[in-house]
Amino acid sequence: MMDEILSLLPAHFHSPFTASSDFHRAEEIRLRIHQPIEIVTPGESVLLKSENGQSCVMTEEDMEYTLNQLSEFSLYAFHEEMKQGYITTKGGHRVGIGGQVVHEEGRVSAIKHVRYFNIRKAADHKGAARPFIKRLLDDSCGHTLIIGTPRAGKTTFLRDIARLASEGVPEMNIAPKKVGIVDERSELAACYEGIPSFDVGPRTDVLDACPKAEGMMMMIRSMSPEILIVDEIGRKEDATAIMEAVHAGVTVFCSAHGGSLSEVKKRPMIRNMINASVFKKTMFLQRTKGQIHVNMETLI
Structure with missing residues:
Protein backbone atom coordinates (compact mmCIF):
# COMPACT_ATOMS: atom_id res chain seq x y z
CA MET A 1 0.00 0.00 0.00
CA MET A 2 2.80 2.42 0.83
CA ASP A 3 4.47 1.55 -2.49
CA GLU A 4 1.38 2.94 -4.22
CA ILE A 5 1.92 6.23 -2.43
CA LEU A 6 5.66 6.29 -3.12
CA SER A 7 4.97 5.81 -6.83
CA LEU A 8 3.27 9.23 -6.84
CA LEU A 9 6.40 10.98 -5.55
CA PRO A 10 9.71 11.83 -7.25
CA ALA A 11 12.36 9.14 -6.77
CA HIS A 12 14.69 11.38 -4.75
CA PHE A 13 12.12 11.43 -1.93
CA HIS A 14 11.76 7.64 -1.70
CA SER A 15 14.77 7.06 0.58
CA PRO A 16 13.83 9.76 3.12
CA PHE A 17 10.29 8.36 3.25
CA THR A 18 11.31 4.74 3.73
CA ALA A 19 13.87 5.80 6.36
CA SER A 20 11.22 7.71 8.31
CA SER A 21 9.59 5.82 11.17
CA ASP A 22 6.51 8.02 10.68
CA PHE A 23 5.91 7.03 7.06
CA HIS A 24 4.16 3.74 7.79
CA ARG A 25 2.00 5.40 10.47
CA ALA A 26 1.04 8.24 8.17
CA GLU A 27 -2.60 9.12 7.65
CA GLU A 28 -1.87 12.07 5.39
CA ILE A 29 1.11 13.26 3.38
CA ARG A 30 0.85 16.94 2.54
CA LEU A 31 2.81 18.50 -0.32
CA ARG A 32 3.04 22.29 -0.73
CA ILE A 33 5.03 24.23 -3.30
CA HIS A 34 8.41 25.46 -1.95
CA GLN A 35 7.58 24.02 1.50
CA PRO A 36 8.79 20.94 3.41
CA ILE A 37 6.78 17.73 3.00
CA GLU A 38 4.54 17.11 6.00
CA ILE A 39 3.67 13.66 7.39
CA VAL A 40 0.53 13.59 9.53
CA THR A 41 0.26 10.63 11.93
CA PRO A 42 -2.48 9.85 14.47
CA GLY A 43 -0.66 11.74 17.18
CA GLU A 44 1.43 14.41 15.54
CA SER A 45 2.71 16.10 12.43
CA VAL A 46 6.35 15.98 11.34
CA LEU A 47 8.37 17.45 8.48
CA LEU A 48 10.25 15.01 6.28
CA LYS A 49 14.05 15.23 6.51
CA SER A 50 16.73 13.93 4.16
CA GLU A 51 19.67 11.81 5.34
CA ASN A 52 21.72 14.95 5.95
CA GLY A 53 18.97 16.46 8.09
CA GLN A 54 17.76 18.95 5.51
CA SER A 55 14.02 19.46 4.95
CA CYS A 56 12.61 17.78 1.85
CA VAL A 57 11.11 20.68 -0.07
CA MET A 58 8.76 20.36 -3.07
CA THR A 59 9.92 22.21 -6.18
CA GLU A 60 7.76 23.09 -9.18
CA GLU A 61 9.27 20.13 -11.04
CA ASP A 62 8.37 17.84 -8.13
CA MET A 63 4.77 19.08 -8.14
CA GLU A 64 4.53 18.56 -11.89
CA TYR A 65 5.85 15.02 -11.53
CA THR A 66 3.30 14.17 -8.83
CA LEU A 67 0.43 15.62 -10.87
CA ASN A 68 1.46 13.56 -13.91
CA GLN A 69 1.63 10.40 -11.79
CA LEU A 70 -1.78 11.11 -10.29
CA SER A 71 -3.43 11.78 -13.65
CA GLU A 72 -1.50 9.05 -15.45
CA PHE A 73 -0.34 11.79 -17.85
CA SER A 74 -3.92 12.51 -18.89
CA LEU A 75 -5.41 15.46 -17.01
CA TYR A 76 -8.42 15.37 -19.31
CA ALA A 77 -9.38 11.88 -18.07
CA PHE A 78 -9.51 13.19 -14.49
CA HIS A 79 -11.10 16.53 -15.32
CA GLU A 80 -14.40 15.88 -13.53
CA GLU A 81 -12.70 14.59 -10.38
CA MET A 82 -10.31 17.52 -10.31
CA LYS A 83 -13.23 19.95 -10.48
CA GLN A 84 -14.33 18.48 -7.16
CA GLY A 85 -10.87 19.05 -5.69
CA TYR A 86 -9.50 15.52 -5.56
CA ILE A 87 -8.29 12.47 -7.49
CA THR A 88 -8.77 8.88 -6.28
CA THR A 89 -5.79 6.67 -7.07
CA LYS A 90 -5.21 2.94 -7.33
CA GLY A 91 -5.49 1.43 -3.86
CA GLY A 92 -8.22 3.86 -2.86
CA HIS A 93 -5.93 6.67 -1.76
CA ARG A 94 -7.67 10.02 -2.11
CA VAL A 95 -5.55 13.00 -3.08
CA GLY A 96 -6.92 16.47 -2.43
CA ILE A 97 -5.60 19.19 -4.70
CA GLY A 98 -5.30 22.95 -4.44
CA GLY A 99 -4.36 25.64 -6.92
CA GLN A 100 -5.96 28.29 -9.07
CA VAL A 101 -9.69 27.74 -9.50
CA VAL A 102 -11.32 28.59 -12.83
CA HIS A 103 -14.99 29.70 -12.73
CA GLU A 104 -17.52 29.58 -15.53
CA GLU A 105 -21.06 30.84 -15.00
CA GLY A 106 -20.60 30.75 -11.23
CA ARG A 107 -19.36 27.15 -11.12
CA VAL A 108 -15.92 25.59 -10.82
CA SER A 109 -14.88 24.45 -14.29
CA ALA A 110 -11.25 23.52 -13.61
CA ILE A 111 -8.29 23.78 -11.27
CA LYS A 112 -5.01 24.84 -12.85
CA HIS A 113 -1.52 25.59 -11.54
CA VAL A 114 -1.92 22.79 -8.97
CA ARG A 115 0.48 23.58 -6.14
CA TYR A 116 -0.90 21.65 -3.15
CA PHE A 117 -1.61 17.97 -2.54
CA ASN A 118 -3.04 16.14 0.44
CA ILE A 119 -2.49 12.39 0.02
CA ARG A 120 -4.89 10.60 2.39
CA LYS A 121 -3.78 7.02 2.87
CA ALA A 122 -6.59 4.53 2.40
CA ALA A 123 -7.37 2.45 5.49
CA ASP A 124 -10.08 -0.18 5.86
CA HIS A 125 -10.30 -0.94 9.62
CA LYS A 126 -12.68 -3.86 9.32
CA GLY A 127 -14.74 -4.42 12.44
CA ALA A 128 -15.12 -0.76 13.40
CA ALA A 129 -18.92 -1.02 13.41
Whole structure:
Protein backbone atom coordinates (compact mmCIF):
# COMPACT_ATOMS: atom_id res chain seq x y z
CA MET A 1 0.00 0.00 0.00
CA MET A 2 2.80 2.42 0.83
CA ASP A 3 4.47 1.55 -2.49
CA GLU A 4 1.38 2.94 -4.22
CA ILE A 5 1.92 6.23 -2.43
CA LEU A 6 5.66 6.29 -3.12
CA SER A 7 4.97 5.81 -6.83
CA LEU A 8 3.27 9.23 -6.84
CA LEU A 9 6.40 10.98 -5.55
CA PRO A 10 9.71 11.83 -7.25
CA ALA A 11 12.36 9.14 -6.77
CA HIS A 12 14.69 11.38 -4.75
CA PHE A 13 12.12 11.43 -1.93
CA HIS A 14 11.76 7.64 -1.70
CA SER A 15 14.77 7.06 0.58
CA PRO A 16 13.83 9.76 3.12
CA PHE A 17 10.29 8.36 3.25
CA THR A 18 11.31 4.74 3.73
CA ALA A 19 13.87 5.80 6.36
CA SER A 20 11.22 7.71 8.31
CA SER A 21 9.59 5.82 11.17
CA ASP A 22 6.51 8.02 10.68
CA PHE A 23 5.91 7.03 7.06
CA HIS A 24 4.16 3.74 7.79
CA ARG A 25 2.00 5.40 10.47
CA ALA A 26 1.04 8.24 8.17
CA GLU A 27 -2.60 9.12 7.65
CA GLU A 28 -1.87 12.07 5.39
CA ILE A 29 1.11 13.26 3.38
CA ARG A 30 0.85 16.94 2.54
CA LEU A 31 2.81 18.50 -0.32
CA ARG A 32 3.04 22.29 -0.73
CA ILE A 33 5.03 24.23 -3.30
CA HIS A 34 8.41 25.46 -1.95
CA GLN A 35 7.58 24.02 1.50
CA PRO A 36 8.79 20.94 3.41
CA ILE A 37 6.78 17.73 3.00
CA GLU A 38 4.54 17.11 6.00
CA ILE A 39 3.67 13.66 7.39
CA VAL A 40 0.53 13.59 9.53
CA THR A 41 0.26 10.63 11.93
CA PRO A 42 -2.48 9.85 14.47
CA GLY A 43 -0.66 11.74 17.18
CA GLU A 44 1.43 14.41 15.54
CA SER A 45 2.71 16.10 12.43
CA VAL A 46 6.35 15.98 11.34
CA LEU A 47 8.37 17.45 8.48
CA LEU A 48 10.25 15.01 6.28
CA LYS A 49 14.05 15.23 6.51
CA SER A 50 16.73 13.93 4.16
CA GLU A 51 19.67 11.81 5.34
CA ASN A 52 21.72 14.95 5.95
CA GLY A 53 18.97 16.46 8.09
CA GLN A 54 17.76 18.95 5.51
CA SER A 55 14.02 19.46 4.95
CA CYS A 56 12.61 17.78 1.85
CA VAL A 57 11.11 20.68 -0.07
CA MET A 58 8.76 20.36 -3.07
CA THR A 59 9.92 22.21 -6.18
CA GLU A 60 7.76 23.09 -9.18
CA GLU A 61 9.27 20.13 -11.04
CA ASP A 62 8.37 17.84 -8.13
CA MET A 63 4.77 19.08 -8.14
CA GLU A 64 4.53 18.56 -11.89
CA TYR A 65 5.85 15.02 -11.53
CA THR A 66 3.30 14.17 -8.83
CA LEU A 67 0.43 15.62 -10.87
CA ASN A 68 1.46 13.56 -13.91
CA GLN A 69 1.63 10.40 -11.79
CA LEU A 70 -1.78 11.11 -10.29
CA SER A 71 -3.43 11.78 -13.65
CA GLU A 72 -1.50 9.05 -15.45
CA PHE A 73 -0.34 11.79 -17.85
CA SER A 74 -3.92 12.51 -18.89
CA LEU A 75 -5.41 15.46 -17.01
CA TYR A 76 -8.42 15.37 -19.31
CA ALA A 77 -9.38 11.88 -18.07
CA PHE A 78 -9.51 13.19 -14.49
CA HIS A 79 -11.10 16.53 -15.32
CA GLU A 80 -14.40 15.88 -13.53
CA GLU A 81 -12.70 14.59 -10.38
CA MET A 82 -10.31 17.52 -10.31
CA LYS A 83 -13.23 19.95 -10.48
CA GLN A 84 -14.33 18.48 -7.16
CA GLY A 85 -10.87 19.05 -5.69
CA TYR A 86 -9.50 15.52 -5.56
CA ILE A 87 -8.29 12.47 -7.49
CA THR A 88 -8.77 8.88 -6.28
CA THR A 89 -5.79 6.67 -7.07
CA LYS A 90 -5.21 2.94 -7.33
CA GLY A 91 -5.49 1.43 -3.86
CA GLY A 92 -8.22 3.86 -2.86
CA HIS A 93 -5.93 6.67 -1.76
CA ARG A 94 -7.67 10.02 -2.11
CA VAL A 95 -5.55 13.00 -3.08
CA GLY A 96 -6.92 16.47 -2.43
CA ILE A 97 -5.60 19.19 -4.70
CA GLY A 98 -5.30 22.95 -4.44
CA GLY A 99 -4.36 25.64 -6.92
CA GLN A 100 -5.96 28.29 -9.07
CA VAL A 101 -9.69 27.74 -9.50
CA VAL A 102 -11.32 28.59 -12.83
CA HIS A 103 -14.99 29.70 -12.73
CA GLU A 104 -17.52 29.58 -15.53
CA GLU A 105 -21.06 30.84 -15.00
CA GLY A 106 -20.60 30.75 -11.23
CA ARG A 107 -19.36 27.15 -11.12
CA VAL A 108 -15.92 25.59 -10.82
CA SER A 109 -14.88 24.45 -14.29
CA ALA A 110 -11.25 23.52 -13.61
CA ILE A 111 -8.29 23.78 -11.27
CA LYS A 112 -5.01 24.84 -12.85
CA HIS A 113 -1.52 25.59 -11.54
CA VAL A 114 -1.92 22.79 -8.97
CA ARG A 115 0.48 23.58 -6.14
CA TYR A 116 -0.90 21.65 -3.15
CA PHE A 117 -1.61 17.97 -2.54
CA ASN A 118 -3.04 16.14 0.44
CA ILE A 119 -2.49 12.39 0.02
CA ARG A 120 -4.89 10.60 2.39
CA LYS A 121 -3.78 7.02 2.87
CA ALA A 122 -6.59 4.53 2.40
CA ALA A 123 -7.37 2.45 5.49
CA ASP A 124 -10.08 -0.18 5.86
CA HIS A 125 -10.30 -0.94 9.62
CA LYS A 126 -12.68 -3.86 9.32
CA GLY A 127 -14.74 -4.42 12.44
CA ALA A 128 -15.12 -0.76 13.40
CA ALA A 129 -18.92 -1.02 13.41
CA ARG A 130 -19.22 -4.58 14.68
CA PRO A 131 -19.78 -3.74 18.38
CA PHE A 132 -22.86 -1.74 17.35
CA ILE A 133 -24.11 -3.82 14.46
CA LYS A 134 -26.78 -5.68 16.40
CA ARG A 135 -28.46 -2.42 17.37
CA LEU A 136 -27.99 -0.98 13.89
CA LEU A 137 -29.22 -3.97 11.90
CA ASP A 138 -31.83 -5.45 14.23
CA ASP A 139 -35.38 -6.14 13.02
CA SER A 140 -36.32 -2.45 13.12
CA CYS A 141 -33.10 -1.44 11.27
CA GLY A 142 -33.76 2.27 11.68
CA HIS A 143 -32.45 5.13 9.61
CA THR A 144 -29.22 6.33 11.23
CA LEU A 145 -27.26 9.58 11.10
CA ILE A 146 -23.55 9.35 11.92
CA ILE A 147 -22.02 12.60 13.16
CA GLY A 148 -18.38 13.51 13.61
CA THR A 149 -15.65 16.01 12.89
CA PRO A 150 -13.16 15.46 10.02
CA ARG A 151 -10.98 12.34 10.50
CA ALA A 152 -13.28 11.00 13.21
CA GLY A 153 -13.91 7.81 11.24
CA LYS A 154 -17.38 8.40 9.75
CA THR A 155 -16.54 6.99 6.33
CA THR A 156 -14.78 3.96 7.83
CA PHE A 157 -17.82 3.30 10.00
CA LEU A 158 -20.26 3.52 7.08
CA ARG A 159 -18.08 1.21 5.00
CA ASP A 160 -18.05 -1.40 7.74
CA ILE A 161 -21.84 -1.17 8.11
CA ALA A 162 -22.16 -1.79 4.37
CA ARG A 163 -19.90 -4.84 4.50
CA LEU A 164 -21.55 -6.40 7.56
CA ALA A 165 -25.07 -5.75 6.27
CA SER A 166 -24.14 -7.23 2.90
CA GLU A 167 -22.52 -10.33 4.43
CA GLY A 168 -25.01 -10.77 7.24
CA VAL A 169 -23.98 -11.75 10.76
CA PRO A 170 -25.28 -15.29 11.39
CA GLU A 171 -24.13 -15.44 15.02
CA MET A 172 -26.33 -12.41 15.72
CA ASN A 173 -29.23 -13.73 13.61
CA ILE A 174 -28.76 -10.85 11.15
CA ALA A 175 -29.64 -11.91 7.63
CA PRO A 176 -27.73 -10.45 4.66
CA LYS A 177 -29.32 -7.55 2.79
CA LYS A 178 -28.95 -5.83 -0.55
CA VAL A 179 -26.86 -2.69 -0.03
CA GLY A 180 -26.45 0.32 -2.29
CA ILE A 181 -23.58 2.80 -1.87
CA VAL A 182 -23.71 6.20 -3.55
CA ASP A 183 -20.07 7.23 -3.41
CA GLU A 184 -19.97 10.82 -4.66
CA ARG A 185 -16.37 11.44 -3.58
CA SER A 186 -15.03 7.92 -4.16
CA GLU A 187 -14.21 7.43 -0.49
CA LEU A 188 -16.60 4.74 0.73
CA ALA A 189 -15.75 2.04 -1.80
CA ALA A 190 -12.78 3.96 -3.27
CA CYS A 191 -13.42 2.58 -6.75
CA TYR A 192 -10.59 2.60 -9.25
CA GLU A 193 -11.79 2.02 -12.82
CA GLY A 194 -15.10 0.90 -11.36
CA ILE A 195 -13.66 -1.72 -8.98
CA PRO A 196 -13.90 -1.10 -5.20
CA SER A 197 -10.54 -0.88 -3.47
CA PHE A 198 -12.23 -1.82 -0.18
CA ASP A 199 -14.29 -4.85 0.77
CA VAL A 200 -17.85 -3.52 0.84
CA GLY A 201 -19.50 -6.95 0.87
CA PRO A 202 -20.81 -9.51 -1.64
CA ARG A 203 -24.30 -8.02 -1.98
CA THR A 204 -23.30 -4.37 -2.36
CA ASP A 205 -23.76 -2.27 -5.50
CA VAL A 206 -21.86 1.00 -5.96
CA LEU A 207 -22.51 4.19 -7.90
CA ASP A 208 -19.11 5.87 -7.98
CA ALA A 209 -18.46 9.59 -8.46
CA CYS A 210 -22.19 10.24 -8.69
CA PRO A 211 -23.91 13.19 -6.96
CA LYS A 212 -25.64 11.89 -3.86
CA ALA A 213 -29.16 13.12 -4.53
CA GLU A 214 -29.25 11.91 -8.12
CA GLY A 215 -27.45 8.69 -7.22
CA MET A 216 -29.88 7.76 -4.46
CA MET A 217 -32.80 8.01 -6.89
CA MET A 218 -30.92 6.03 -9.53
CA MET A 219 -30.06 3.34 -7.01
CA ILE A 220 -33.67 3.02 -5.81
CA ARG A 221 -35.03 2.82 -9.36
CA SER A 222 -32.48 0.41 -10.78
CA MET A 223 -30.91 -1.69 -8.01
CA SER A 224 -33.73 -2.08 -5.41
CA PRO A 225 -31.50 -1.82 -2.32
CA GLU A 226 -32.77 -2.65 1.14
CA ILE A 227 -30.10 -0.41 2.68
CA LEU A 228 -28.75 2.79 1.16
CA ILE A 229 -25.47 4.32 2.35
CA VAL A 230 -24.24 7.84 1.59
CA ASP A 231 -21.49 9.99 3.06
CA GLU A 232 -21.48 13.68 4.02
CA ILE A 233 -25.02 14.86 3.39
CA GLY A 234 -25.54 18.60 3.41
CA ARG A 235 -27.62 19.92 0.54
CA LYS A 236 -31.36 20.38 0.24
CA GLU A 237 -31.39 17.88 -2.64
CA ASP A 238 -29.80 15.27 -0.36
CA ALA A 239 -32.65 15.61 2.12
CA THR A 240 -35.26 15.29 -0.62
CA ALA A 241 -33.63 12.10 -1.91
CA ILE A 242 -33.36 10.66 1.60
CA MET A 243 -37.07 11.29 2.17
CA GLU A 244 -37.84 9.54 -1.12
CA ALA A 245 -35.76 6.56 -0.01
CA VAL A 246 -37.46 6.44 3.38
CA HIS A 247 -40.91 6.50 1.76
CA ALA A 248 -39.79 3.73 -0.61
CA GLY A 249 -39.03 1.47 2.35
CA VAL A 250 -35.26 1.71 2.07
CA THR A 251 -33.20 2.03 5.26
CA VAL A 252 -30.73 4.92 5.09
CA PHE A 253 -27.36 5.22 6.81
CA CYS A 254 -25.66 8.56 6.24
CA SER A 255 -23.11 10.88 7.80
CA ALA A 256 -22.74 14.60 8.42
CA HIS A 257 -19.94 16.88 9.62
CA GLY A 258 -20.43 18.21 13.14
CA GLY A 259 -19.10 18.31 16.67
CA SER A 260 -22.43 17.28 18.24
CA LEU A 261 -26.08 16.61 17.48
CA SER A 262 -26.97 20.15 18.56
CA GLU A 263 -24.36 21.51 16.15
CA VAL A 264 -25.65 19.65 13.10
CA LYS A 265 -29.22 20.65 14.00
CA LYS A 266 -28.22 24.23 13.26
CA ARG A 267 -28.25 23.24 9.60
CA PRO A 268 -31.87 23.62 8.43
CA MET A 269 -31.82 20.59 6.15
CA ILE A 270 -30.70 18.21 8.90
CA ARG A 271 -32.79 19.89 11.59
CA ASN A 272 -35.94 19.41 9.49
CA MET A 273 -35.25 15.71 9.03
CA ILE A 274 -34.57 15.21 12.74
CA ASN A 275 -37.69 17.14 13.69
CA ALA A 276 -39.67 14.99 11.24
CA SER A 277 -38.38 11.89 13.08
CA VAL A 278 -36.65 10.56 9.96
CA PHE A 279 -33.67 9.24 11.91
CA LYS A 280 -34.26 6.64 14.60
CA LYS A 281 -30.66 6.61 15.80
CA THR A 282 -27.62 8.87 15.83
CA MET A 283 -24.00 7.98 16.39
CA PHE A 284 -21.45 10.56 17.42
CA LEU A 285 -17.83 9.74 16.59
CA GLN A 286 -15.02 11.61 18.30
CA ARG A 287 -11.29 11.16 17.90
CA THR A 288 -8.95 11.80 20.80
CA LYS A 289 -5.22 11.12 20.55
CA GLY A 290 -5.73 8.66 17.72
CA GLN A 291 -8.53 6.77 19.48
CA ILE A 292 -12.10 6.86 18.15
CA HIS A 293 -14.91 6.99 20.69
CA VAL A 294 -18.51 6.24 19.70
CA ASN A 295 -21.67 7.38 21.45
CA MET A 296 -24.95 5.92 20.16
CA GLU A 297 -28.34 7.46 20.89
CA THR A 298 -31.88 6.33 20.04
CA LEU A 299 -34.05 9.25 18.96
CA ILE A 300 -37.43 7.51 18.58
